[in-house]
Amino acid sequence: MEVIESGHPRSGRAGHRHAGTTWPQARAAAVRLAERARPAAPARVPLADAAGATLAEPLYALTGLPGHDAAAMDGYAVAGAGPWRITGRVLAGEGAPGPLRAGECVEIATGAPAPQGTEAVLPYEYADRDGDTVRGEAEPGRHVRRRGEDCAEGERVLPAGAAVTPAVLGLAAALGHDALSVRRPRVSVLVTGDELATSGRPAPGLVRDAVGPLLPGLTAWAGGAAEPVRYVPDTYAAMVDAVASCRAADVVVVCGASSAGPADHLRAALAELGAEIAVDGVAVRPGHPQLLGRLPRGGGRDAVVIGLPGNPYAALGAAVTLLVPVLRGLAGRPPAGVWRTAPLPESVRAHPADTRLVAVRLADGRAVPVGHDRPGVLWGAALADALAVVPPGWTPGDGEAELLPLPG
Ligand SMILES: Nc1nc2c(c(=O)[nH]1)N[C@H]1C(S)=C(S)[C@@H](COP(=O)(O)OP(=O)(O)OC[C@H]3O[C@@H](n4cnc5c(N)ncnc54)[C@H](O)[C@@H]3O)O[C@H]1N2
Ligand code: MOO
Numbered sequence: 001m002e003v004i005e006s007g008h009p010r011s012g013r014a015g016h017r018h019a020g021t022t023w024p025q026a027r028a029a030a031v032r033l034a035e036r037a038r039p040a041a042p043a044r045v046p047l048a049d050a051a052g053a054t055l056a057e058p059l060y061a062l063t064g065l066p067g068h069d070a071a072a073m074d075g076y077a078v079a080g081a082g083p084w085r086i087t088g089r090v091l092a093g094e095g096a097p098g099p100l101r102a103g104e105c106v107e108i109a110t111g112a113p114a115p116q117g118t119e120a121v122l123p124y125e126y127a128d129r130d131g132d133t134v135r136g137e138a139e140p141g142r143h144v145r146r147r148g149e150d151c152a153e154g155e156r157v158l159p160a161g162a163a164v165t166p167a168v169l170g171l172a173a174a175l176g177h178d179a180l181s182v183r184r185p186r187v188s189v190l191v192t193g194d195e196l197a198t199s200g201r202p203a204p205g206l207v208r209d210a211v212g213p214l215l216p217g218l219t220a221w222a223g224g225a226a227e228p229v230r231y232v233p234d235t236y237a238a239m240v241d242a243v244a245s246c247r248a249a250d251v252v253v254v255c256g257a258s259s260a261g262p263a264d265h266l267r268a269a270l271a272e273l274g275a276e277i278a279v280d281g282v283a284v285r286p287g288h289p290q291l292l293g294r295l296p297r298g299g300g301r302d303a304v305v306i307g308l309p310g311n312p313y314a315a316l317g318a319a320v321t322l323l324v325p326v327l328r329g330l331a332g333r334p335p336a337g338v339w340r341t342a343p344l345p346e347s348v349r350a351h352p353a354d355t356r357l358v359a360v361r362l363a364d365g366r367a368v369p370v371g372h373d374r375p376g377v378l379w380g381a382a383l384a385d386a387l388a389v390v391p392p393g394w395t396p397g398d399g400e401a402e403l404l405p406l407p408g
Contacts (some may be wrong), residue, residue, distance in 0.1 A: 023321065023355035023389070026282040030292055030322045033278055033304060034329020037294070040185040040250045047173055050164045053182035054223050054331035059158040059168070062176030064148030068096065069114040073143040075123040076134050077114045078105040083135045090115070105134055114144055151175070161332045163223060185224040185330040187323075188246035189215050192256040193310060194234045194263070210312040210378055211255045218319055221407035222327040224251065234263035240272055243295070243305070250330050252303050253323060256310035258289040266291065266307050275305055283354045283392070284321070286314035286375035292322050304330070311375035317357040320387060320404050341400035342367040342388070350394035359384035360403065367403060381406065 021029070042056035071077060078084045080102025088097050089107040096113035097106055105122075106115060114121070121143035128135040151157060157175065162168065164182060172180060189212065196209040212229035219226040227249070232242040239257060246252045257266040270277065270293060279292040291307030306322050308315040328336060344367050348358060359380035360367035367388050373380030381387075386403040394401070 021279050021282050023284040026279045027321050029278050030325040031335050034326045039332045040183040040330045042181050042183050044179050044181050046179050047169050050180045050182050052220050053164045053184040054333050055160050055162045056181040056183045058156045058160050061151050061153055061155045064153040065151040066145050069147050070111050070145045071108040071114055071121045072145050073121050073123040074110050075121050076105040076127055077108045077118040077121050078138045079117045079119050083133050086132045183331045185250040185327050187219050187224045187226045187251045188249035189226050189229045190232050190242050190254045191229055192232045211315045222324045223331040224327040236265040239265040239269040243269055249303050252305045255308045255315055258307045258309050285351055285354045285356050287317040290318035312378045314375040316381050338402055339405050340403050344401050346396045350390050353392050356390040357387040358390055360388045361385050
């Protein structure tokens with residue numbers, strides 16, 4: 001096991017006295033690792049299955065928008081100067097009627113194809129109808145959407161790497177697509193800890209798993225797809241087998257077993273499997289025992305491996321630090337940059353040597369700590385909009401703090 005990024009001074013065992021990689025270095029290492037890795041394989045999926053994925057190819061307009069000259073208001077499509085004689089009626093979904101000649105009009109519904117020769121649409125509320133004759137002020141070009149005026153057929157409307165949002169799905173459908181070529185990195189989730197219960201109220205001495213339920217949603221929000229969570233017994237052999245069996249994954253996330261205890265086998269298992277470790281411990285609170293590396297899988301297709309601390313809020317902070325940028329990169333999205341910054345109240349205390357991740361809510365442009373964000377509890381994270389990044393030694397005079405968004 002080769003440690004690339006500076007880790008931290010080791011105690012005699014695989015323990016962690018102090019992390020040497022700073023939090024910004026760890027996040028930058030995640031971005032770099034994902035940039036260098038092969039992106040997740042693209043797949044063509046129906047629109048209904050593409051939400052939250054990332055476009056593997058640019059999106060082109062298979063049809064113009066609108067696809068035909070269309071009325072933008074309910075009223076009369078007119079040609080030439082008024083008064084106009086009504087020659088027919090066209091509703092949305094019908095074919096365009098024959099061409100209009102000067103002095104003629106057709107009654108028309110919003111979105112219906114405007115006949116050739118239409119110069120304007122006169123809305124009902126501005127029209128004065130008397131039998132088959134219509135009068136009114138029709139401004140040339142008003143209320144007619146010309147074919148392709150919003151988007152020309154063949155135009156490239158979105159680049160590869162765009163997130164498939166609900167608006168993208170609607171746009172793709174409007175442009176004539178039934179399926180999209182997308183990337184969605186596959187994440188194997190391994191949760192360790194013999195003390196974990198997975199249902200009901202935990203019996204004395206047991207702890208309910210809080211990280212397994214959290215990771216699939218976080219993964220989907222960041223553009224990946226988590227496989228069903230697998231629980232790994234606290235033995236070295238089980239850890240080696242479990243990590244080795246994640247053959248289809250782009251990312252292997254292991255929660256727990258990250259620290260110095262007798263059941264913490266992750267590092268040794270990764271060493272046996274030939275992993276190359278990029279980050280081994282981070283100067284951040286909570287979450288210092290986090291880990292990032294590359295796991296050889298044969299055939300030149302490595303997986304990214306991420307170790308999350310077992311404490312649930314520490315695991316969330318580490319996932320936001322490492323997993324979210326890795327998924328972005330493997331999905332082919334550009335690096336996120338700073339989402340936003342906000343002033344923090346003076347009551348926030350920095351740590352002298354470590355970055356702190358503080359659960360905050362946004363109110364009137366300020367970040368308000370919500371409390372309840374000790375390493376073992378997700379209460380604060382559940383109340384929060386974001387994690388505020390408080391650099392070591394930070395004081396309010398140092399300006400605004402970066403905020404990392406949490407899934408809403
Ligand atoms: N000698 C040292 N001990 C510890 C260190 C250290 O540096 N030296 N670091 C501490 C920190 S910080 C953390 S965080 C934990 C990380 O330990 P592990 O990743 O090995 O996790 P565990 O020891 O299994 O669990 C820690 C804690 O979290 C609970 N846990 C674990 N998994 C889950 C889960 N899926 N859902 C809910 N709760 C979970 C577990 O019961 C423990 O209470 O190590 C410290 N110790
Ligand atoms: O920093 Mo640990 O990661 O407290 O919970």
